[in-house]
Amino acid sequence: MSAVAKTERKAPRLIGIRELVLLAIIIALLSFFIFSGREKTIWAIVFEFSIFAIITLSLNLETGFTGIPQFGRVAAVITGAFAVGALPGRLMAYIIGEPWGAEYANAVFNYRIVPVINELLASNIFYSIGFLLLCLFTAAVFGAAIGWLISRPAIRLKEAYLGISLLAFGDFFMWVGHNWNIMVGGSTPINVPDPFRIFGGDRFMAAVLVLFFIAIVIYIYLERLTKSPFGRNLKMIRDNEVSASAAGLDVVKVRTRSLVIGSAIAAMGGGLYVIYTGSIGAIGFQKLTFTFWPWAYMMLGGIGSNFGVLMGVMLLVILKTMIIVFRYDWFAFMVNVGIDPMWLEFTLMGAVIVLVILFVPHGLVPEKVEPVLPEERVKRVLAKRQLEKTSEPVS
Amino acid sequence: MPRRYRKLGLDPRLTGMAATLWGAAMGPLVLIYLYLRTPDLRHKPFLWTWLPALFLAYELVSFYSLAYPTSPLVTNPLYLLNQVQNGLAMGFVYAIMAVGLTLIFSVQGIINFAHGQLFMFGGVIGYLLLTQVLEVNAFFAIPVVGVLALVVGLFIEKALLAPLHKGDIERPEEYAILITFGVGLFLQYALVGMLGSPTGIRAPRYTDRPPLESIPSTLRFGDFWIRTDILIAGLIGLILFLALILFLQRTWTGKTLRAVAMNQQAATVTGIDSGRAFNLAFGIGIMLTGMAGATLVAVMNFPVPELATRAAIRAYVIIVLGGLGSLPGTLLGGLFLGVAESLVAAGFPDPSRSATYQTAAGLFLFAIILLIRPQGLMGRKK
Numbered sequence: 001m002s003a004v005a006k007t008e009r010k011a012p013r014l015i016g017i018r019e020l021v022l023l024a025i026i027i028a029l030l031s032f033f034i035f036s037g038r039e040k041t042i043w044a045i046v047f048e049f050s051i052f053a054i055i056t057l058s059l060n061l062e063t064g065f066t067g068i069p070q071f072g073r074v075a076a077v078i079t080g081a082f083a084v085g086a087l088p089g090r091l092m093a094y095i096i097g098e099p100w101g102a103e104y105a106n107a108v109f110n111y112r113i114v115p116v117i118n119e120l121l122a123s124n125i126f127y128s129i130g131f132l133l134l135c136l137f138t139a140a141v142f143g144a145a146i147g148w149l150i151s152r153p154a155i156r157l158k159e160a161y162l163g164i165s166l167l168a169f170g171d172f173f174m175w176v177g178h179n180w181n182i183m184v185g186g187s188t189p190i191n192v193p194d195p196f197r198i199f200g201g202d203r204f205m206a207a208v209l210v211l212f213f214i215a216i217v218i219y220i221y222l223e224r225l226t227k228s229p230f231g232r233n234l235k236m237i238r239d240n241e242v243s244a245s246a247a248g249l250d251v252v253k254v255r256t257r258s259l260v261i262g263s264a265i266a267a268m269g270g271g272l273y274v275i276y277t278g279s280i281g282a283i284g285f286q287k288l289t290f291t292f293w294p295w296a297y298m299m300l301g302g303i304g305s306n307f308g309v310l311m312g313v314m315l316l317v318i319l320k321t322m323i324i325v326f327r328y329d330w331f332a333f334m335v336n337v338g339i340d341p342m343w344l345e346f347t348l349m350g351a352v353i354v355l356v357i358l359f360v361p362h363g364l365v366p367e368k369v370e371p372v373l374p375e376e377r378v379k380r381v382l383a384k385r386q387l388e389k390t391s392e393p394v395s
Numbered sequence: 396m397p398r399r400y401r402k403l404g405l406d407p408r409l410t411g412m413a414a415t416l417w418g419a420a421m422g423p424l425v426l427i428y429l430y431l432r433t434p435d436l437r438h439k440p441f442l443w444t445w446l447p448a449l450f451l452a453y454e455l456v457s458f459y460s461l462a463y464p465t466s467p468l469v470t471n472p473l474y475l476l477n478q479v480q481n482g483l484a485m486g487f488v489y490a491i492m493a494v495g496l497t498l499i500f501s502v503q504g505i506i507n508f509a510h511g512q513l514f515m516f517g518g519v520i521g522y523l524l525l526t527q528v529l530e531v532n533a534f535f536a537i538p539v540v541g542v543l544a545l546v547v548g549l550f551i552e553k554a555l556l557a558p559l560h561k562g563d564i565e566r567p568e569e570y571a572i573l574i575t576f577g578v579g580l581f582l583q584y585a586l587v588g589m590l591g592s593p594t595g596i597r598a599p600r601y602t603d604r605p606p607l608e609s610i611p612s613t614l615r616f617g618d619f620w621i622r623t624d625i626l627i628a629g630l631i632g633l634i635l636f637l638a639l640i641l642f643l644q645r646t647w648t649g650k651t652l653r654a655v656a657m658n659q660q661a662a663t664v665t666g667i668d669s670g671r672a673f674n675l676a677f678g679i680g681i682m683l684t685g686m687a688g689a690t691l692v693a694v695m696n697f698p699v700p701e702l703a704t705r706a707a708i709r710a711y712v713i714i715v716l717g718g719l720g721s722l723p724g725t726l727l728g729g730l731f732l733g734v735a736e737s738l739v740a741a742g743f744p745d746p747s748r749s750a751t752y753q754t755a756a757g758l759f760l761f762a763i764i765l766l767i768r769p770q771g772l773m774g775r776k777k
Contacts, residue, residue, distance in 0.1 A: 063569075069568060069569055069572070071572070161715060161719065163506065163568065163572060164506065164711045164715050165715065165761075165762075167708075167711065168708065168711065168712060168715075168758050168761055168762070169758075169762065171708055171754070171758060172755060172758040172759065172762065175754050175755035175758070176755060179755065287704075288580075292576055292580075295573060295576075296573075296577075299573060340587075340588050340591055340592070341588075342588070342592075343584040343585075343587050343588045344584075344588070346580055346583070346584035347580070347581050347584040347585050347588065349580060350576075350577045350578065350579070350580030350581030350582075350583075350584070351577070351581050352577075353573060353574075353576065353577030353580065354555065354574055354577035354578060354581070357570060357573055357574050357577070358555065358574070361564070361570070
């Protein structure tokens with residue numbers, strides 16, 4: 001009977017009061033930028049939101065749904081960035097007959113080759129779209145490969161070891177990219193062909209809109225994925241690995257799949273970041289930006305809740321931008337104490353992380369406990385069983 | 396290979412390691428032999444693990460000397476000896492850096508992500524004391540920094556980490572990692588804000604001020620040389636290390652810490668206040684970290700704030716290499732990493748890039764060791 005009582009809970013609404021309040025706060029904060037005459041900042045916010053939404057959603061798939069302490073998010077991001085920086089541009093250079101070997105990653109040649117490719121891309125919209133899709137595909141393939149590679153130790157190692165190992169892997173990739181000149185130029189950043197050049201003067205707005213669109217598509221994909229049987233497998237493994245394997249799940253396989261999908265998505269995020277900024281320098285991919293900030297966004301939004309992650313990314317990105325824009329207006333008094341407000345962004349973000357974990361440990365939009373099947377269907381199944389039981393002959 | 400052993404009902408332990416090592420050392424023929432005959436590896440561990448490891452090392456060395464016959468490492472044995480010595484000294488320095496982290500991990504079971512920042516904090520406070528407050532030798536700053544770091548550590552534990560031990564946190568590892576990371580981020584940029592801008596700080600060396608000003612900064616024995624500062628820092632580190640071991644082995648308080656580390660519930664049953672033990676362990680760990688910072692600020696230049704991440708990543712690599720939570724393992728891991736980095740820097744074919752490859756080499760080594768021996772050099776299998 002207790003099973004029936006449990007399923008009689010109301011099905012959760014799609015958007016509750018909590019979410020509405022959060023949306024209202026976000027809109028109010030955004031309109032603050034408009035009223036203070038900084039409309040252009042909003043484009044920057046939307047750009048950062050899109051990139052970090054993609055990365056944080058992938059992190060949420062691995063950590064929130066699968067339970068892997070993924071402290072090496074930057075490894076997959078950096079792989080996507082390197083793949084997009086190194087390969088599609090080389091392919092284009094090969095097609096149009098420019099040098100594409102080690103010279104491509106040399107700044108002297110690269111700054112001459114890339115504008116030629118850009119002109120070609122800007123001449124035809126199909127070239128641009130094709131190039132963008134090629135970049136995304138390359139990033140996803142390499143990201144999936146690196147996810148598989150990461151999954152090998154991730155299956156064998158336990159929590160603390162795994163966290164540190166993943167962290168070290170991320171740094172390792174950064175140092176390789178920084179030192180290996182012929183891949184993406186090493187310590188000198190190189191340019192990346194720009195598929196958005198076709199929009200001319202509106203290039204940045206168009207790019208931001210495309211990125212936003214991709215982020216929303218990925219959100220919908222992940223939302224559907226985590227509601228599918230595969231998503232329920234993930235949650236089962238996260239909550240109790242022993243019972244999951246006793247129920248016949250191949251834990252290793254499911255975890256590997258989760259890591260491969262998550263890494264591919266994160267790599268797409270890294271690739272899009274490189275395409276938007278138009279250049280790649282390995283040293284820019286620090287674990288602070290691409291591992292710990294996604295973690296902070298995820299913790300604030302709600303671990304294991306995709307919508308919450310979107311809210312968390314938006315809120316913290318707005319907060320960060322506000323600190324950067326207004327730090328010398330609002331915190332000028334700190335100079336008198338002998339502290340430069342230049343670094344306030346990081347200091348306050350550190351404080352925010354600590355406060356969030358202390359006071360809202362489940363995040364602003366916590367993960368909902370949902371019945372696996374719709375209510376009516378559960379009732380129907382139970383009624384059928386009841387009928388079978390009563391009609392069974394007593395033996 | 397382990398799968399094959401399991402299928403035949405044999406003991407699969409050691410198999411992966413032996414197969415990897417022999418396979419890498421001798422090629423696939425040994426693998427075929429292992430696959431077909433499936434010998435019992437447990438009876439002769441020397442034959443199946445240490446011998447191929449030595450063989451592999453010999454192969455690597457001979458391959459290197461064939462590939463770069465002009466490298467000074469091959470032609471000049473004294474240079475090699477000096478590099479190894481330098482590596483050992485740096486390794487000792489690294490081990491001092493990591494010892495606080497090990498203590499915290501072995502008692503609390505959490506990883507302190509503010510480690511690098513607290514290390515830098517010790518260094519910066521020592522530097523400020525030496526340059527702006529008192530004109531004394533650098534080792535007088537160490538106990539002052541130690542007391543300050545102890546207070547900071549006790550406060551952090553009491554305020555932020557105490558809920559961990561009440562059992563109402565769902566994912567304790569991630570909670571601890573994130574909260575210490577937040578503290579670290581805050582501390583790092585607060586320090587940068589206090590210093591004004593990212594700078595490299597250079598504190599006066601041990602040999603710069605009395606009573607040691609008459610000692611030359613480099614000791615020479617023929618062609619063999621050693622830096623006096625590193626020697627002094629190594630001695631101080633050794634004293635700290637021994638003091639910690641004595642404290643843990645001989646005093647009642649140290650014994651309570653070890654008891655809590657082994658089994659929290661049993662320790663509570665015998666009347667140990669485990670909350671206090673956790674608090675004290677974290678405080679002492681932070682104290683050692685800060686003292687390490689103050690010791691080393693008089694040896695090397697501290698680039699603020701990059702040093703924090705550099706020191707932290709080395710410390711993490713060391714404690715995982717040595718086996719999490721093992722003090723002798725920490726020392727061994729530090730020496731291992733120091734020698735490896737020094738040799739890679741000295742033997743890299745392109746000298747202009749060798750310094751930047753140092754970090755990557757350490758991390759690469761770390762990945763390989765983890766694949767072959769996931770519990771670390773001196774770790775216990777759980």
